[in-house]
Amino acid sequence: MIASHLPVLLIIVPLLGAVLAALSRHGFVAWLVALLASAATMAVAFALLWRVQAEGLISYRIGGWAPELGIEYRIDAVSAFIVVLVSAIAFLTMIYARRSVLAEISAERVAWFYTMLLLCVAGLLGIAATGDAFNAFVFLEVSSLATYTLIALGRDRRALVAAYQYLIVGTIGATLYVIGVGLIYLSTGTLNIGLIVERLASLQGSRALTVAEAFIVVGIALKLALFPLHAWLPNAYAYAPSAATVLLASTATKVAVYLLARYLFTVFGGDIDVGAIPISAILIGLSVAAMFIPSAAAIFQNDVKRILALSSVGQIGYITLGLALANQTGLTGGLLHLFNHALMKGAAFMAIGAVVYRAGTARLDDLSGIGRTMPWTVAALTIAGLALIGVPGTSGFVSKYYLILGALEAGLGWLAILIVASSLLAVLYVGRIVEVVWFREPAAVARECREAPLELLLPMWILAGATIWFGIDAEWPVGLAASAARVLLGGAP
Amino acid sequence: MERSRRLALMALLVVLALLVVADFFVEDHGSFWIDGTPGFAAWFGLVGAALAVVLAQGWGLLLRRTEERADD
Amino acid sequence: MTAHFSQSATILLMVAGLYIVIARGNMVKKLIGLSMFQSSVYLLYILPGKLIGGTAPILGAGYSVYANPLPHVLILTAIVVGVATLALGLTLVVRIKEAFGTIEEDEIAGDMRSDGSKPGRGRKSA
Amino acid sequence: MTESFGPLSPALVLIVAGLLLPLVRGWLRNALFLAAPVAALALVWLLPLGPGLVVDWLGLGLVPLAPDQLARIFGTAFGIAALAGALYGQSQENVAEKAAALIYAGAAQGIAFAGDLASLFVFWEVMAIGSTVVIWSNGDTRAGLRYALIHVLGGILLFAGIAAEVSASGSVALQAVRADSLGRWLMLAGILVNAGAPPLSAWVADAYPKASWSGTVFLSAFTTKAAVLVLIRLFPGEPALLWFGLAMAVYGMVYALLEDDIRRLLSYSIVGQVGFMLVAVGLGSELALAAAALHAFAHILYKALLMMAAGAILKATGETRLSALGGLAAAMPLVTAAMLVGAFSLAAVPLTAGFVSKSAIMAALAADHAGLFWFALTAVSAGSFLYVGLRLPWFALFRPAGKAPEPRDPAWSMKAAMALLCGAILAIGCFPSVLVPLVPEISGVAILTPDHVLFQLQLLVAASCIFVMVLPLLRPRAGSTLDVDWLWRELPRKVLPAWARFTRPGRAALAVLEDPVRARLSAFSRRFAAELVNAANWRTGQIAFWATTLIAAYVLIAAL
Incomplete structure (x- = not known):
């Protein structure tokens, strides 16, 4: 009985948890609710993944309405992949959040923080689960509104400006998306993605459709911080509370990537160049720019959170590059990097959050020699950094390897070399951090620190360990990414 | 040239001469047309070492600088 | 022009709203621009649903031509979302005014820059 | 038998030990630091030769552990160097350096035993990281970063080459090839960067002397020789290598003759000696390849010994510049002996390991009638004796001038390490036949025959004559010699x-x-x-x- 309602439980559980957390008004109770809700959500997500792998596409009609009228949830290999990633990261974030939040957010706001965290998760999962274009917009806004609040809860007053900026940019992005959806709706008369795909077949070459695609792609590009639309991201990640940053950096942009992939491949067809527009060429150009320019900027930052945030923009470039390559290997590489990057950036932001928890600062200057007093935390940060570079033995290597193969498969040898060359920039910004935290004489701040508490170390090391584990035994994530790529390219789920 | 150095040089030259003489009494297995001849290594060593010094000194005149590297 | 009056109005709202967001530094004005931009979407969805001579979507004998109800439902949702966004945005502006003493983005920009970049030269801020 | 050892490769033992090292304290740490190289060396010999275990990784058939004759030669040399280095570095306090040194040594073993391009590349990168940390842990950030960037560049070139090779041939197998396509040229370039070939040879003398007294010992042993090993595997008989090798031999000699700092001098001489090996690899005959491996083997031993002596001087006096040193022989007799053994071995004085290996290279050149290279390298040998066998000991140890330090004996562990290497070098030199089981190809080479010994002695005495004659010219002067790295260090x-x-x-x-x-x-x-x-x-x-x-x-x- 419950099994047949799994897709909707995915959203109902965190939503209900959010309501309960809000009603509790009590920090610890809210945390407990959030922890349980996210654990249950993760269980649902894994159950869904298991069912999708066994049975293929799962279609669920909300309230039993037909797809023409009601909302349909569609879980296929791609959605299941994203849903599992988001819910797992959310669960780990909840474990991490308790201590971190107590230190960073005033007591009376803690319950609201968890409410917003759960709402955000619900929205993100909803985007991945729904098969309805307009419903995706609603979920996008649910998660975005929660995100703006989360960012504004940061200690630094600049968090307010970052949240405001993201609010404006995010709303423009969502509105552009919904304009695109509106144009599609006007052309096809339906909002169900499955039906849209059927009806679009007879509408090839329609100008409205081209414009719709423009609006949708640019709208989502704003949400996923595709260069040059990324400028909202660094400040948002840098000033948000640490736990929020972990969740956002690992999941929010990833879900936007999912949405982009859905439209590029499923809706607008496997051949992602529609009409005269060389989308893949534009996307490759922007991705390469993202791989280089923000990464170069990261080298010049002094705030570790900003370094990592700018590096995220760069890493998103690799992911969108995978989409742009649009062949099985490249797309697998892109999706795999989406997965791996979520793990490594999650670990990195958890580590720097733990440093902030103990040292009260993320400024690189102040963190000299902190590796001596917080070895486990800084070791996790280092592992994540090595994975960002793409060092063999870490998951980052595997995904870059697939991307390179994909580029070679597409006959773009120069692109393969650019992918590897861009790692140089990562060497520089990671190298700067590693040098300061390990090899400098401990500064006053570092000497007074102690190792982070176990509650922070545990989720951090689960992610760091996974980064190593999936770098050596990459079968499972590669399998997931490959089957998701097959589905996107029009194969059987 | 100070005295001790001159003495050392004399001694070395004598040793070298003795080695060349000894070379006439062993069977050489040269691989090329000249290297099997007695005393080849002696004069070739002199020429080779002298060339090495000349090369190094010339290179040093061109590119040797008295200051340390900028950020060493 | 008149034939496409509704579309023209939609586009005008869209472009004007976006222009305000881009060109105005005042944060409240930006939010107003954003609201206009969102309103254009409401028009975009609802206007084509209206059929000349159609009635309200009531099931009953004799009514065969009626307006499509779905866009109205969708846009109700969108309006709720828009209102929530506006409310949150205004709240943030109030808090920004409290924290920075101004709501001009240009005047805040200097504070955002602090702490930047060059190691050792960062300047502390609140 | 390979199966019974499973994944227990020398590389893994060292890397795991390196990772564990920071977690243990006190005497246990030092014991682990020493035990890991011993275990690795034992494994090198316990692993039976034969095709390794194929591990399926993402559809690639990886062979991370493929013990063959060549792997055993280099594994033994790397093992002895790691063991001696660990013994020498017992009193080093910096745990980051020690841990990195073990990982570095492990990666070198990994390269020796790698049976496919992908595992090779993995260990290649681990080696770059390990060596960078060894340099970094002594505190010179900028030099460490320059070193890291050069090696990342080398890694990128190698990776691009491997990717092209794999996509062209569809297999990751290690096989001897010629540099005849873009991908293979990229591979060759990547390896040559690590070998210290021009135009990027300056990093050796830039980075190695920046490490601590104990770190340099490890650095001198692994990176360049691992590159030689990979060249033997991938590009035997590649004609370009002949010229790269000759250029390196001359470059190393010229810069070493001019250099003031002992450790920089020895670093330049690494490039010079690797040049000898590259010439042999470029020759490509079976004897030449064996001679290259053997020379790498001998070079690892004597260069580590020389670096140990230099490190001991640095530790005792805080100084490594020849112009500021002098008269150390009386104060540090053991170090003096070690330096002389190392220097004589480098200069191929009979009864040392270097004489055996250089004889093999020369014999290979003669057998292939490569006259030009034979004569050129013979002259370079004479020049090498000038800088390492005469100039270095004279100015550092014997000349009366300079500040003579308080006689301060190095720690017992340092002495033991130097004694170990001295013993190994002399044993090989006196009984070259002990190497025949390891390198059967050299059984036919004339080494300790009268004419050959006489030839070498004449060469060395002639060089000594020149040294005495032009002594004032060779006086060390403080300063630096411009090199290609000027382009990125000072030009901007x-x-x-x-x-x-x-x-x-x-x-x-x-x-x-x-x-x-x-x-x-x-x-x-x-x-x-x-x-x-x-x-x-x-x-x-x-x-x-x-x-x-x-x-x-x-x-x-x-x-x-």
């Missing part, structure tokens, strides 16, 4: 102001003509620079503007 600093000065008149003229355009351009570039530093602190409107622009461009293109 010089060119930028000069360029500004050079263009000033032109700019003034231009300013009149097109002032507004130029002003706007320079404002743009200034803003771009600020943008990079202050990245992403954009106004909201800017982002919205970019979004609008993108849509507009998109729709415009579509409309066309």
Whole structure:
């Protein structure tokens, strides 16, 4: 009985948890609710993944309405992949959040923080689960509104400006998306993605459709911080509370990537160049720019959170590059990097959050020699950094390897070399951090620190360990990414 | 040239001469047309070492600088 | 022009709203621009649903031509979302005014820059 | 038998030990530091030769552990170097350096035993990381970063080459090839960067002396020789290597003759000696390849010994510049003996290991009738004796001048390590036949025959004559010799102001003509620079503007 309602439980559980957390008004109770809700959500997500792998596409009609009228949830290999990633990261974030939040957010706001965290998760999962274009917009806004609040809860007053900026940019992005959806709706008369795909077949070459695609792609590009639309991201990640940053950096942009992939491949067809527009060429150009320019900027930052945030923009470039390559290997590489990057950036932001928890600062200057007093935390940060570079033995290597193969498969040898060359920039910004935290004489701040508490170390090391584990035994994530790529390219789920 | 150095040089030259003489009494297995001849290594060593010094000194005149590297 | 009056109005709202967001530094004005931009979407969805001579979507004998109800439902949702966004945005502006003493983005920009970049030269801020 | 050891490779033992090292304390740490190389060395010999275990990884058949004869030669040399280095470094306090040194040594073993390109590349990168940390842990950031960047560059070239090779042939097998396609040239270039081949040879002398007294010992042993090993596996008989090798041999000799700092001198001499090996690899005959491996083996031993002696001097006096040293022989007799054994071995004095290996290289050259290289390398040998066998000991140890330090004996562990290497070098030198089981190809080479010994003695005594004759010329002078690294270390600093000065008149003229355009351009570039530093602190409107622009461009293109 419950099994047949799994897709909707995915959203109902965190939503209900959010309501309960809000009603509790009590920090610890809210945390407990959030922890349980996210654990249950993760269980649902894994159950869904298991069912999708066994049975293929799962279609669920909300309230039993037909797809023409009601909302349909569609879980296929791609959605299941994203849903599992988001819910797992959310669960780990909840474990991490308790201590971190107590230190960073005033007591009376803690319950609201968890409410917003759960709402955000619900929205993100909803985007991945729904098969309805307009419903995706609603979920996008649910998660975005929660995100703006989360960012504004940061200690630094600049968090307010970052949240405001993201609010404006995010709303423009969502509105552009919904304009695109509106144009599609006007052309096809339906909002169900499955039906849209059927009806679009007879509408090839329609100008409205081209414009719709423009609006949708640019709208989502704003949400996923595709260069040059990324400028909202660094400040948002840098000033948000640490736990929020972990969740956002690992999941929010990833879900936007999912949405982009859905439209590029499923809706607008496997051949992602529609009409005269060389989308893949534009996307490759922007991705390469993202791989280089923000990464170069990261080298010049002094705030570790900003370094990592700018590096995220760069890493998103690799992911969108995978989409742009649009062949099985490249797309697998892109999706795999989406997965791996979520793990490594999650670990990195958890580590720097733990440093902030103990040292009260993320400024690189102040963190000299902190590796001596917080070895486990800084070791996790280092592992994540090595994975960002793409060092063999870490998951980052595997995904870059697939991307390179994909580029070679597409006959773009120069692109393969650019992918590897861009790692140089990562060497520089990671190298700067590693040098300061390990090899400098401990500064006053570092000497007074102690190792982070176990509650922070545990989720951090689960992610760091996974980064190593999936770098050596990459079968499972590669399998997931490959089957998701097959589905996107029009194969059987 | 100070005295001790001159003495050392004399001694070395004598040793070298003795080695060349000894070379006439062993069977050489040269691989090329000249290297099997007695005393080849002696004069070739002199020429080779002298060339090495000349090369190094010339290179040093061109590119040797008295200051340390900028950020060493 | 008149034939496409509704579309023209939609586009005008869209472009004007976006222009305000881009060109105005005042944060409240930006939010107003954003609201206009969102309103254009409401028009975009609802206007084509209206059929000349159609009635309200009531099931009953004799009514065969009626307006499509779905866009109205969708846009109700969108309006709720828009209102929530506006409310949150205004709240943030109030808090920004409290924290920075101004709501001009240009005047805040200097504070955002602090702490930047060059190691050792960062300047502390609140 | 391989199966029974499973994944227990020498590489893994060392790397795991390196990772565990920071977690243990006190005497246990030092014991682990020493035990890991011993275990690795034992494994090198316990692993039976034969095709390794194939591990399926993402559809690639990886062979991370494929013990063969060559792997055993290099594994033994790397093992002895790691063991001696660990013994020598017992009193080193810096745990980061020790841990990194073990990982570094493990990666070198991994390269020796790697049976496919992918595992090779993995260990290649681990080696770069390990060695960078060894340098870094002594505190010189900039040199460490330069070193890291050069090796990342080498790694990228190698990776690009491997990727092209794999996509062309569909297999990751290690096989001997010629540099006949772009991918293979990239591979060769990547390996040559690590070997210290020109034009990127300057990193050796730049980085190695920046490590601590104990770290340099490890550095001198692994990176360049691992590159030689990979060249033997991938590019035996590649003609280009002959010329690269000759250039390196001459370069190493010239720079070492001019150098003042002992450890820099020894670093240059690494390049020179690797040049000998590259010539042999370029020759490609079975004997030549064996000789290259053997020379690498001997070189690892004596260069580690020389670096140990230099480290001991550094530790006792705080100084490694020849111009500031002198008369150490009386104060440090053991170090003196070690340095002489090492130096004589490098110069191929009979009864040392270096004599055996260099004889093998020369015999291989003679057998292939490579006259030009034979004569050139013989001359370079004479020159090498000048800098390492005469100039170095004379100015550092024997000349009466300079400040003689308090006689301070190095720690017992350092003495033991030096004694171990001295013993190994002399044993091999006196009984070359012990190497025949390891390198059967050299059984036919004449080594300790009268004519051969006489030949070498004449060469060395002749070089000594020249040394005494031109002694004042070879006096060490403080300073530095320009090298290619000037291009990235100093050129930018010089060119930028000069360029500004050079263009000033032109700019003034231009300013009149097109002032507004130029002003706007320079404002743009200034803003771009600020943008990079202050990245992403954009106004909201800017982002919205970019979004609008993108849509507009998109729709415009579509409309066309």
